[in-house]
Amino acid sequence: MADKIFYFLTFLSLISAMLVIFSRNPVHSVLYLILTFFCLSGHYILLNAQFLAAVNIIVYAGAIMVLFLFVIMFLNLREDTEPRKGMAAKLAAVVSGGLLLLIMVAALRTADMSTLNNPASFDSQIGLVENLGRVLFTDFLLPFELASVLFLVAMVGAVMLGKREAGERNF
Amino acid sequence: MELSVFIVKSIIILAVFGVSLLIATYSTWAERKIAAFLQDRPGPNRAGIFGLLQPIADAGKMFFKEDFIPRQANKWLFIAGPSLAMLTACMTSAVVPFGDTVLVNGAEVTVQGIDINIGILYVFGVVSLGVYGVMIGGWASNNKFSLLGAIRAASQNISYELAMGLSIIAILMMSGSLSLRTIVEQQHGMNWNIFFQPVGFIIFLTCAFAECNRTPFDLPECETELIGGYHTEYSSMKLGFYLFAEYINMFVSSAVIAVLYFGGYNYPGMDWVRESLIGGLGLNWGHNLATLVGTMVFFGKIFFFIFFFMWVRWTLPRFRYDQLMNLGWKGLIPLAILNVVLTGAGLLAGTRLLSWVLILGVVLVATIQAGTARKRTVAAGRLSKV
Incomplete structure (x- = not known):
């Protein structure tokens, strides 16, 4: 049963991820991207990582994609008005995407799966909130705090960019 | 799972779904009756006794109206908008614990989806997905007013979601669990969170108003600026779904x-009620009736x-x-963060009442501000007379 759900979710996420790229209408692209996030959340639930699934929905599908949709709806991009990308841009996109793939494959190929494959050491509860929180605030405290500092810096930067300068006219 | 348990669980899920739709239907009637009461007029009283058939008449009217889709609209998304709004509205009640457990053949079944x-x-x-129904519908209408209304609704929702989430954190710190059932069980015996989290409650209530686009936060729909807001182009039951x-x-x-x-379903003296019911009717019936009473009390609160x-x-x-945005970002969010800090300090010191x-x-602060504001207006009035 779980196998079938996994294959179905994978199929759906791949299809929707491809539709993100191939849709001509940017709004459709965003909507397919949201669908992709839902499929990823489904994968998280299959892995018994309910917290990650919920946070993925809340943060990505619920907040970030709404802002995406905002901007794209306001820009009012149409299929016919969109400029064609040059050959160099396409090439650069393919190269950078390929590099990302290379890095991910390289990282996953050497990943240590022994704790997962061994039923004795495998803990199915590892993705639940309590365990995640404990690990995050003990073993990974420094990266966690650094990430929060990064967010603070980004927030201050956004406020700086959005602030009205003295004497600046808005309209 | 045993078959009888399965059947009872299915009945509970269907009942939760049906009851939420029924209550929403009769909320439209209650809204009009309450509006009428507050404005000293009778309200709907033609369809059935006390106008009780009014929601059904409204629904019938909605279904038989012309279902119009603008020619320039994006047809699929135009239909998807209200559907998504309904879908996300109906999904939430799955995790709400409507009552304690029901005993079926010795097995306990929770009254919860x-x-x-x-x-x-x-x-x-x-809740955060609820924005999409509005935004997609507003954009797909291909109408500037719809789009502006949708953007307004969406920005209002995501702004108030932040304060809402922060107000919850204080509760989570006290309960130590994200499960709604655990949170309810911890409030047993009049340990209601309202006594420990008054600020969180006020913030949450305000944000709930904003999330539902209810007055005083019903800015997405504004005749003078935006016509009907995001549902300007909608008619027939598609409009009905948005409103519903x-x-x-x-x-x-x-x-x-x-x-x-x-x-939740806790009420003062519930242990006594449960024990005397079990004493009078036996374990099975007594327990189930006590659960029913708890559910009734919960619906009373709702x-x-x-x-x-x-x-x-x-x-x-x-x-x-702009007042709405100021209240959300500059008022409620700092207040919620302060509440979290104070609750944390209180928990460290061993008290839950620091909020x-x-x-x-x-x-x-409000009193001081009100006092000084009065003086300022009085002074300004004197100046203008001079």
Whole structure:
């Protein structure tokens, strides 16, 4: 049963991820991207990582994609008005995407799966909130705090960019 | 799972779904009756006794009206908008614990759609998706007013979601669980969270109003600026779904408020009621009847909050848009963060009542401000006379 759900979710996420790229209408692209996030959340639930699934929905599908949709709806991009990308841009996109793939494959190929494959050491509860929180605030405290500092810096930067300068006219 | 348990669980899930739709239907009637009462007029009284058939008549009218789709609109997304609004509105009630357990052949079945250990996060996830129905519908209409209304609704929702989430954190710190059932069980014996989290409750209530687009936060729909807002182009039952989704949201947020702050199905003396029922009727019937009483009490709390939503709508004037944004970002979010800090300090010191300090502080600041503001206007009035 779980196998079938996994294959179905994978199929759906791949299809929707491809539709993100191939849709001509940017709004459709965003909507397919949201669908992709839902499929990823489904994968998280299959892995018994309910917290990650919920946070993925809340943060990505619920907040970030709404802002995406905002901007794209306001820009009012149409299929016919969109400029064609040059050959160099396409090439650069393919190269950078390929590099990302290379890095991910390289990282996953050497990943240590022994704790997962061994039923004795495998803990199915590892993705639940309590365990995640404990690990995050003990073993990974420094990266966690650094990430929060990064967010603070980004927030201050956004406020700086959005602030009205003295004497600046808005309209 | 045993078959009888399965059947009982299915009945509970169907009942939860049906009851939320029924209550939403009759909320439209109650809203008109309450509006009429507050404005000293009879309200709907033609269809059936007390106008009780009015919602059915309205639905019939909605279905038989012309279902119009503008030629320039994006057809699929135009249909997807109201569907999504309804879908997300109906999804939330799955995790709300409507009652204690029911004993079926010795097995306990919870009166709840599903008890997941991230219950409150699920509620937030679904709430944050509620924006899409509005945004997609507003964009797909291909109308500037619809788009502006949709953008307004969406920015209002995501702004108030932040304060809502922060106000919850204080509760989570006290309960140590994300499961709604656990949060309710911890409030047993009049340990209602409202006594420990008054500030959180006020913030949550305000944000619930904003999330449901209810007055005084009903800015997305504004005749003078935006015509009908995001549903300008909608007609027939598609418009009906948008309006209906608002009432379902109201029901669900009342339920969540009751669960988080007013003890859910707990009521004073419930242990005594349960024991005397079990003593009189035996374990099975007694326990199930006690659960039923708890569920009734829970619905009573929900009805009170639905009434409160309506009461506020017909009493208060609406905000201006910049006032709404200022209140959300500069008022509620800092207050919620302060509340979290104070609650944490209180828990470290071993008391849960430290949140009341914040209430005192806010009242103090407000009094001082009101006092000085009065002096300023008096002084300004004197100046203008001179």
